[in-house]
Every structure is written in structure tokens, then in C-alpha cells.
Amino acid sequence: MLQSRDWVSLLVLCCCIALSGTSDAWAAPNGKTLFLSCSACHGQAGEGNAALGAPNIAGVDAWYVERQLNNFSSGIRGAGAGDKFGALMRGAVAVLKSDAERNAVATYISSLTKTKSPAAAKADLVNGSTQFNAICSSCHGSHGHGNQALGAPNLVGVDPIYMERQIAAFRSGARGAHKDDKWGAQMRVGAGMLPDSKSVRDVIAYIGTLKP
Ligand code: HEC
Numbered sequence: 729m730l731q732s733r734d735w736v737s738l739l740v741l742c743c744c745i746a747l748s749g750t751s752d753a754w755a756a757p758n759g760k761t762l763f764l765s766c767s768a769c770h771g772q773a774g775e776g777n778a779a780l781g782a783p784n785i786a787g788v789d790a791w792y793v794e795r796q797l798n799n800f801s802s803g804i805r806g807a808g809a810g811d812k813f814g815a816l817m818r819g820a821v822a823v824l825k826s827d828a829e830r831n832a833v834a835t836y837i838s839s840l841t842k843t844k845s846p847a848a849a850k851a852d853l854v855n856g857s858t859q860f861n862a863i864c865s866s867c868h869g870s871h872g873h874g875n876q877a878l879g880a881p882n883l884v885g886v887d888p889i890y891m892e893r894q895i896a897a898f899r900s901g902a903r904g905a906h907k908d909d910k911w912g913a914q915m916r917v918g919a920g921m922l923p924d925s926k927s928v929r930d931v932i933a934y935i936g937t938l939k940p
Pocket residue numbers: 762763765766767768769770780781782783785793796797806813814816817820821823824833834893
């Protein structure tokens with residue numbers, strides 16, 4: 729005759745079998761496989777595609793990639809009227825169905841070898857350096873390598889044309905103005921401190937001289 733204690737043991741055993749069954753069927757998402765859909769625009773090595781406005785993303789820190797994927801997915805980034813590049817990326821991010829999938833693809837992207845960006849247009853590097861050290865370095869670091877605690881990504885190797893578009897978007901509020909975008913709000917402060925569009929180009933050219 730089974731005692732109530734035995735029934736409990738039996739129940740626990742059944743649950744364990746049921747759970748182990750599900751974990752077999754639910755394989756962990758594979759970042760490399762998920763990246764296949766991304767490579768249509770960002771390239772097989774994550775090198776980017778200027779004609780599509782898709783930046784090089786190879787070797788970007790996973791925490792920053794993951795945040796951007798979450799932001800595109802929720803509409804914090806890229807959902808504004810007229811944001812055609814954001815719209816492309818919002819359509820693409822919809823293939824990732826869970827936090828686990830976004831995490832897996834972000835980890836895979838961060839493992840790719842960084843690719844070389846096109847050179848920035850010639851500009852006034854003295855002014856660029858002055859602006860960078862007065863404004864940007866406090867969050868992105870004096871070598872531009874980023875600071876995770878401040879949510880600020882590595883800027884070294886970011887495509888200059890993409891960077892100019894992002895800084896313009898932060899300045900206009902097309903990026904970073906959503907009420908839930910606390911990191912974008914930080915960057916809007918930095919972008920707003922650049923005095924004019926000449927200084928935007930100068931600071932981008934200066935970032936282009938920083939070493940990985
Ligand atoms: C249809 C083309 C397209 C596809 C497919 C695509 N992207 Fe993008 N992606 C873009 C464009 C365009 C941008 C730039 C958006 C902007 O300017 O704000 C972008 C931006 C990004 C960014 C932001 C980079 C940064 O420095 O902030 C990340 C991260 C990213 N994509 C990852 C992915 C991943 C992961 C996938 C696959 C699941 C993917 N993309 C698929 C077009 C695409």
C-alpha cells in the first residue's frame with residue numbers, strides 16, 4: 729500500500745520526466761543560424777552594406793547589440809515616421825522571437841572579427857579632438873572604447889556615414905527621445921552639446937583616428 733509520502737515522490741518523479749522531455753525538445757537558440765537572416769543586409773561577416781544603410785556590426789559588444797535589438801523590437805528605436813533605415817531593421821528583428829534568441833544572436837555577433845570601416849571624410853582634427861575630449865570622452869572613454877556602466881558603446885570602427893546619421897538622429901530626437909529610452913536620453917545630451925554640423929563632422933573624423 730502506497731503512503732502519501734510515496735505519492736509525493738511519484739509526483740516529483742513524473743514532473744522531472746515531463747520537464748526533461750520539454751528541455752530536450754526546446755534546444756537552446758543557435759546564434760550563428762539566426763544570423764543567416766541578418767547577413768542579407770549586414771553581410772556574411774557582419775561587415776555592413778552602405779547601399780542598404782546597414783552598419784558593420786561584427787565584434788560589437790553583446791550587451792549593446794542586445795539592447796538595440798530590444799529597442800527595435802519594442803519600437804523604442806526606429807519606429808518614427810520617415811525613419812526608413814529604422815523601418816528596415818524593425819522588419820528584420822521580428823524574426824527573433826524571444827529574449828533567448830536576441831541574446832544568442834548578439835553573442836554570435838560579438839564573437840565576429842571586427843571589419844574595417846570606410847575612412848571618414850577629411851575634417852578639422854584639432855577641433856574634433858577638442859570636442860571629443862570636452863564632451864564625448866566622459867561617457868565613451870578617452871580612447872572611445874565605451875563604458876558599459878554608463879551604457880555608452882565603443883565608437884572605434886563605427887562606420888562614419890552611419891555615425892553621422894545617428895548623431896543627427898539623436899540631435900533631432902528621431903533616436904533617443906522615446907520616454908523609455910534612458911540610454912538614448914543620455915546620448916541626446918552629448919549630441920546636443922556639439923555646437924554645429926562642422927563639429928559633428930570634425931568629431932567623427934577624430935574618432936576615425938582612434939585605435940582599437
Ligand atoms: C533589411 C535589412 C536588414 C536586416 C535583414 C537586418 N538589419 Fe540590422 N540594421 C539595418 C539597418 C538599415 C540598420 C540601421 C538603422 C538605423 O540607421 O537606425 C540596422 C541596424 C542594426 C543594429 C544597430 C547597430 C548599432 O550600432 O546601433 C543592430 C545591432 C542590428 N542592425 C542587428 C541586426 C540583426 C541581429 C539582424 C538579424 C536578426 C539584422 N540586424 C537584420 C538593416 C537590416
